[in-house]
Amino acid sequence: MRNNIFIVMGVSGSGKSTIGAKLAAALSLDFLDGDDFHPPENIAKMAAGIPLDDADRMGWLKKLNSKAIELKNTGAVFACSSLKESYRQMLCNDVNVNFVYLKGTYQEVFDRLSLRKDHFMPPALLKSQFDALEEPKNAITVSLLESPENIIIQIMQKINKKSFGLVGLGVMGKSLARNLARNNFSLSLYNRYVQGSEEKIAEKTIAEYPEFVNASGFEDLEAFVNDLETPRKIFLMIKAGKETDEFIDKIVPFMDKGDVLIDGGNSHFADTKRRIDYLQAKGIFFVGTGVSGGEKGALEGPSIMPSGPKEALDLVTPFLMKIAAKDKDHNPCCALIGPDGSGHFIxxxxxxxxxxxxxxxxxxxxxxxxxxxxxxxxxxxxxxxxxxxxxxxxxxxxxxxxxxxxxxxxxxxxxxxxxxxxxxxxxxxxxxxxxxxxxxxxxxxxxxxxxxxxxxxxxxxxxxxxxxxxxxxxxxxxxxxxxxxxxxxxxxxxxxxxxxxxxxxxxxxxxxxxxxxxxxxxxxxxxxxxxxxxxxxxxxxxxxxxxxxxxxxxxxxxxxxxxxxxxxxxxxxxxxxxxxxxxxIRNHTQTANIIQAQRDFFGAHTYQRRNDPSGKSYHTIWE
Known part of the structure; x- marks a missing residue:
């Protein structure tokens, strides 16, 4: 986790540069201020009280992304006002980014910014930033009202939690876990304990593959759940059917409202709909996800077909998109299929x-x-x-x-x-x-x-x-x-x-x-x-x-x-x-007319006539 890219974000005046520098020191990483990547024309525009538009920010975002790619193996902390989801997606291109969001109200930030005489952006531009702001759904979120020291403590506590959980380390589960780890996601892995046949499977898997440097292994379900950051995102790679229902009943007592269970097995689509409704009543999200590609595909990039509540899909999509195969245009072979069990249906x-x-x-x-x-x-x-x-x-x-x-x-x-x-x-x-x-x-x-x-x-x-x-x-x-x-x-x-x-x-x-x-x-x-x-x-x-x-x-x-x-x-x-x-399906031959006549003969099921386009039903007394 500490070798990843971190971006501390918020509107101007939220303290992202201060927090970014302190977080970099705590993680022993380089710190880079996103403002230093703005071209002179952007700085001049903001100093003149003119808000930047999307076109202004494109070159700036690309420069930041290039620098993040350059540093992704060693890690770094950036301070960056990545206000929109589209900006964050650009920053995540070819690199795994962990966002830290410093959250505050307009008045709280305005009061702060008014006291900063040396900042190039005047307080009047703050409203334009709040208007553009799209709060991130997958970020470590902390209140900017806390002291810098307390903010760093909260961030470090959450950093030490794992970002994604996976249950079931069979052939497919192990390959998907390795895929996630190769994409720099920190993992908690759980496998059941069966004396004499399945003992310390998660720990042995972590020891076997070097990509699990940021993974933890568990046989205790409560400890596994508690190792995950909230809202928790847990991928189930276990046998479909009653085993899935039994496991859901076991894990739910340890989960919180807003957590997400993702079923990656070959479950029946009607079962998925039933589980979505059952868990929704408890405040827990359930996503049914088709996964195809076999062992090799799971490791190198499968086709992924998630469906379920939109709020849950928004939480898990960044993970699934990252590990999916790429089409000929380099887009992920993963799409939000639709509601209910539609992902498992297709x-x-x-x-x-x-x-x-x-x-x-x-x-x-x-x-x-x-x-x-x-x-x-x-x-x-x-x-x-x-x-x-x-x-x-x-x-x-x-x-x-x-x-x-x-x-x-x-x-x-x-x-x-x-x-x-x-x-x-x-x-x-x-x-x-x-x-x-x-x-x-x-x-x-x-x-x-x-x-x-x-x-x-x-x-x-x-x-x-x-x-x-x-x-x-x-x-x-x-x-x-x-x-x-x-x-x-x-x-x-x-x-x-x-x-x-x-x-x-x-x-x-x-x-x-x-x-x-x-x-x-x-x-x-x-x-x-x-x-x-x-x-x-x-x-x-x-x-x-x-x-x-x-x-x-x-x-x-x-x-x-x-x-x-x-x-x-x-x-x-x-x-x-x-x-x-x-x-x-050719129109040259007819056989179904014989079937329908037979049905009408023995059961009075009626038939329609070719010379009557109204669809009216007819019945004949055949003998």
Whole structure:
């Protein structure tokens, strides 16, 4: 903490230079007065009684930020009237800053400033500073009425408290903690005590990694909470479900009003809404946060999807933005998703889309392996080539890599049991899509493919193999089929998100959701970057000509891939569901009219007529 950058802020006359110098001495750091970085024209303007505007301050703020970056490894204390949140964001660019806010009323500061004859800014300009002032939400706040000595004591007490807490040091929790520490946040780490299996986990983790120089480890929950500065911000990386509820009940007695719990697990969005309401009644904030990227992403920068009360999001956003991955424009892959459990909802859909993306690649692999008779090394080369172009994705990249891994002369992929696990989010996506009436058929097919893999070994059913031949597709035709199927998958996933946004009045920004999925997360891809751009002007992917043109021209290859795979007795549920979806939304064929007639026949459920646009219901006496 003491090697960080500290900025003592307040309006002119608040005593920030005095306090800054004393704080620097207490921390054995260099002190720099922000006023010394003003260009002569700014000083002259203020001396003439003319308030500085944003344009005046831009160059000054950039100079301060450059100096802070230069000193970030050794630490320093600045005195700076960083009145607006936008100013503070500029000062935090590429450096972790701890703000100390000297708070006082207009009259208190005016009385002080009136006594200072040598200050270049006249008291008349004080009102302009108060008008511009946006009080910081994440700062050490002290009253300027205290004596300088007492102010320093209060600041030092708060500095010695940790800025962020994390609970649960499993694979993801440990990686996120290291990410936070690498971004110079002081941490309190807690892991449960289980005799014989989980003992002193937090202390051992801190000892293992040098980045935890400003971290403390705990097994005692009350001591952990008391080690944190208020309002406390505590990230939960524990098992979703009843374990989360049980932990909340354990930690709440030690928390204060205004503290924030952040659930980074794969919780169900309805549970998140319930927990927000439950804790709000106690004055405690709860934020549901989707986190995607796996172990490596958590360490180097994940995609982060927080949702909940705005007051809580304002408190935790600086931390989450800092550790998130960066998109192609260097913006954090983290966005305030919306209210309630919307963050966990879109993480759920993310995982559902991920299920289908993985299954598509598995089915492509099967075609190359069993129809084209290629070995894993040859398939890897194809995937690697695809990943250099428009099909680029993280999943394609890692699949190309894993196919080449060997133990001796044997490919590891050939040693892995044909049995895929799941942790429930694919099931939740399927159930939710069903409840909302959205045909997320590819996600459902991918989920059921995993279920089939777990029971297939129970059957002794020997089925005859059809030896009929079908035209073998070229690599480019397979690529075309794969591209179209992925488009259908993403269309179905985002349609579920859009429907949920309308159903729950979340007002989700689909373009922003796609943007934060362009890096850090498992389904990041070139396609996702294109989708983010499309949603800036369209509400539906199939309303974009670029999408429709590709589907129209390449659907023939999707059909050929399905026919060729089925002729070889390959299970390709996601590809066939992509094709079925496209065939189902065509207006050239009709099957639902038969279903509705059947329903009317046996249940008098009525039907609508094609020649009556009013939507009137009809019933026929069928016999």
């Amino acid at each position: 993480k759920m859909v993310h995982n559902g889309v991920e299920y289908a993306e993985m299954q598509l690649l598995a089915e492509v692999y099967a075609y190359f392996r069993y129809v084209l008779k290629q070995n894993p090394e040859e398939i890897s080369e194809v995937f690697h080539t695809w990943n250099q172009g428009k099909l680029k994705s993280y999943l394609l990249e890692i699949t190309a890599k894993l196919l080449t891994k060997k133990e001796g002369d044997t490919y590891i992929i050939d040693q892995i049991l044909d049995k895929a696990g799941n942790k429930g989010t694919g099931n939740w996506t399927t159930v939710t899509a069903t409840e909302m009436g959205i045909p997320a058929t590819m996600i459902t097919a991918a989920l059921f493919a995993r279920y089939i893999s777990t029971i297939k070994h129970n059957y002794l059913l020997e089925l005859p193999s059809d030896s009929s031949e079908y035209k073998k597709l070229s690599i480019s035709e397979i690529a075309n089929a794969y591209e179209v199927a992925r488009m259908v998958n993403h269309q179905q996933g985002f349609e579920l998100i859009r429907t949920a946004s309308e159903t729950y009045n979340w007002e989700l920004n689909l373009s922003e959701i796609a943007r934060i999925w362009t890096n850090g997360c498992i389904i990041r891809s070139g396609l996702m970057e294109e989708i983010s751009t499309i949603f800036e002007i369209k509400k539906d992917l199939f309303a974009a000509e670029s999408f429709v043109d590709i589907i129209k021209s390449q659907k023939v290859d999707l059909k050929a891939f399905c026919m060729g795979s089925l002729s070889a007795d390959l299970p390709i549920p996601t590809f066939t569901n992509a094709l079925d979806f496209l065939n189902g």
